[in-house]
Amino acid sequence: MTNHVGTAEPHAWQTGPLPAYPQADQTGLHAWQTVQALQNGENNPGAGPRAWQTVLDYIESLLQRGTLAPGDRLPGERALVAQLGVGRSSVREALRVLDVLGLIHTRSGSGPSSGATIVAAPRGGMSALMRLHVAVNGFPVADIVRTRLILETAVAIDLAGATPAPTLDRAVAHLEAMDDPALRAAEFLEHDAAFHLALAEASGNQVITATMAGLRSSIENYALVGTTRLPDWSATASRLRVEHRGILAAITARDTSAAGSLIHQHISNYYKETFGATPPSGSPAHPGATTPTTPPPGDTAHG
Amino acid sequence: MTNHVGTAEPHAWQTGPLPAYPQADQTGLHAWQTVQALQNGENNPGAGPRAWQTVLDYIESLLQRGTLAPGDRLPGERALVAQLGVGRSSVREALRVLDVLGLIHTRSGSGPSSGATIVAAPRGGMSALMRLHVAVNGFPVADIVRTRLILETAVAIDLAGATPAPTLDRAVAHLEAMDDPALRAAEFLEHDAAFHLALAEASGNQVITATMAGLRSSIENYALVGTTRLPDWSATASRLRVEHRGILAAITARDTSAAGSLIHQHISNYYKETFGATPPSGSPAHPGATTPTTPPPGDTAHG
DNA sequence: GTCACTATTGTGGTCTGACCACAGTAGCAC
DNA sequence: GTGCTACTGTGGTCAGACCACAATAGTGAC
Known part of the structure; x- marks a missing residue:
């Protein structure tokens, strides 16, 4: 009754079970x-x-x-x-x-x-880890944003090129939730973050999903404070809504180049607008944009 | 004497100090x-x-x-x-x-x-987190490799395009250490990992550096077991040495496109060779390779 | 027999107090 | 001054005692 540990077989790894898993390091150190x-x-x-x-x-x-x-x-x-x-x-x-x-x-x-x-449940641990390391300035916020840029751009490109087309229901749900004009900034940001996270989840990569959850959580308070600095939060929210629609439309249209460009600009612009700082480079040339597709700046991507 | 907590001023964030840091969430939940x-x-x-x-x-x-x-x-x-x-x-x-x-x-x-x-010191925590989540199959190894592909490709592109040119001394040191023919597989892999980590460090992004350290650590044992599966480790090691030189050369030559392509292939090929599995997509088209630069497959990049 | 109540058991959560090893530091003998 | 010694304060660890809680076994009434 006290032995909860069963005799289950070792779980198979994606590409097949490993014949003999090493029990300890060669160094003898655990x-x-x-x-x-x-x-x-x-x-x-x-x-x-x-x-x-x-x-x-x-x-x-x-x-x-x-x-x-x-x-x-x-x-x-x-x-x-x-x-x-x-x-x-x-x-x-x-x-x-x-x-x-x-x-x-x-x-x-x-x-x-x-x-x-x-x-x-890696998300909680990842969030705690990153949040605390941001708190002690071990993780500069600029590096957090740079990493977001890299990962989210890759995710968007991946989603746009994935076959079969991934399910984006959850992302859409948060998109629609953000349309509520009565939303406070904090609530809007919550759906905003959930939207971005839903994209990562749709890509099916557990590591990226957990990492992005951690990245977002680590700068959550900064983002919230940032809204109070904006001259016109309402206008910014409107712009964000449009950009989100554009990103989703590019993914749905299977336009990898546009998807990557749009989400890169989306994050970069928001960072610049909120903190008034030079946007971090992320990657010098955002992927797939060697031949930059002119992104629809307006509401061409609605619906 | 018992009060170690001083009265230090809040540390300034990169883009300037925040006027008032929120002490708790709006929700009241910690x-x-x-x-x-x-x-x-x-x-x-x-x-x-x-x-x-x-x-x-x-x-x-x-x-x-x-x-x-x-x-x-x-x-x-x-x-x-x-x-x-x-x-x-x-x-x-x-x-x-x-x-x-x-x-x-x-x-x-x-x-x-x-x-x-x-x-x-985020690395230790990140390594522990990822290693354990790989152990419970929360993080599939394929996802780990996919994430490596994305991050390292971005790092390589970043380094190749950075001004001023970043210092790569530490990466070179590990490169030369790998030349020792008497190296055992475990030792070689150690320098290999250190080389990749040195590139991340050179990019100056703390978050990516810590994440890559965690990613590597999480599949360290898998990589070690993987070497025993290879038909000819010596041949693989030789190929890896050449590829490493090629990557470094592309970065030094400030060829962002080649740097991205080479490191992408480097990781992808090694994964395929070691585990005999379909290489994970990472991102469908590796960044900056819309016009694929023919990478030097041989030792053109030596020195 | 069935049902409702109660006692028991086993779990994590917490506190208290007691040691230990360790590393500085103060005090003392010289 | 110099060198030794005792002291002090630190984390590291263990043992034991409670508590709240939830499932279960047991008990009684009906």
Whole structure:
């Protein structure tokens, strides 16, 4: 009853199962120790691995060999204490990390749904990571915007060229929600972000989706403050609505070049208008625009 | 003596200081609660914020308003206990999260260098996040490679077009290190990864650098296993050396188109060769290659 | 037998207190 | 001055005790 870890087969990777997954690095260092060593810039001699690292290593090894998969339950905290010979507080520190990283989800109480369950929710962890690193100026906002430019342009091009044409229902829904004139700036921005995120989701790339969620979340407060600087938020909102329609229209029309150009300009212009700064380069020549398609500046893309 | 939190002015953002940084969301929910709520998909009614979230919120607010900046020391754990009215274990859970995320660095002992210090080391956290999410199949390896394709292509184009020409000393150093014929596969891959990372660093984008470090780390073990599948690792290594030289040469020659094409093919081919799978699309047409420059396939780029 | 209530059990969440190893620093003996 | 020693404050860890909570087993009334 205490052994939640089943005997499930290792999950197959997209291109087929790996015959033998390496259990540890060739160096003999566990991954978490490596991370710590890199961060500390020292060898930490004589000191054994931290107790919480032991727990983290153990759980990671279970994940890597497929013993634990999404939906499975972790052994209880007290069971881990007994298995690994560490204190419960150390176990809880490790579980807390996995929690914030979006890998587990804990529930109190009894029954089959209680305890820590493996999930795969990278967005929360990515958002926390990026938001905090923006807060300590490790991630300059300009770099965040530059990265958005690169990823979103690639996503737009990908969507426009994808076969079969991707489903964009969710993006459209947020587009229409933004049409409500009674929307406050914060609410508008929420749908705005959701629209961009929906495009990433439509591309089907989990990594880009999570990354974009993190990028957006990290500058959420900046964007909100930025609206108060604009001379005329209403006018800006109108322009954004038009640009969004244009981007969507280009994707639907399977015009990769226009899609890339439009979304690049969309982000770049908004950044410039909001912060009055020189727009970050992103990439010097936005992709697919070697022969720049004249983008429809007006409402030609409506409906 | 116990108050490590100074009265430093808020750090200026690149485009100038923000006049008034919002202290909390308009919704009244703290960021961490929002993350939790999203992950849980529930409101968690009646239950107050978790104790460790309180600590995390507090520290994040200190970071956001600039009261804490890199190099500063956090209040001691026992001081936080007294300030926030939570137990020390809860404080430690929060600090552990910040530790793994690469935001603080803790040292035992006494003196001015002891305690938890604010740092900005996103790489470790990004690596941990991505590595674990690959382990639970939340991040398919194909998506990792696709994202690498997009980011590295953009980086290469950026570097080739940057003025003044960026310094590529570190990348060159790893290039030369890879020439050692006595290198084992694992060591070669280490320099290989370092080379690609050095390019990202040269672009000056902190976000991309950290992201690429995470992407690489997340599939490190896969790459290592992959080498054992290759029919002739030595031949592959030779080809990789040539391709690396070609990429560097294109950047040095300020040929944005070739730089983008070459690095795109480089990554795509290696993925295909190693895993024998259909190479991920990345972006349908690699940027800047609308008029494809015939890349030098041989060693024309040596030196 | 069926139903409603209650006690039990097992989960995470938290706090408290106690040690330990460690690294500076102050104090003292010389 | 110099060198040793004790002290102090730091994070790291463990053990134990509660609590709230949710499912379940058990118990009783009907």
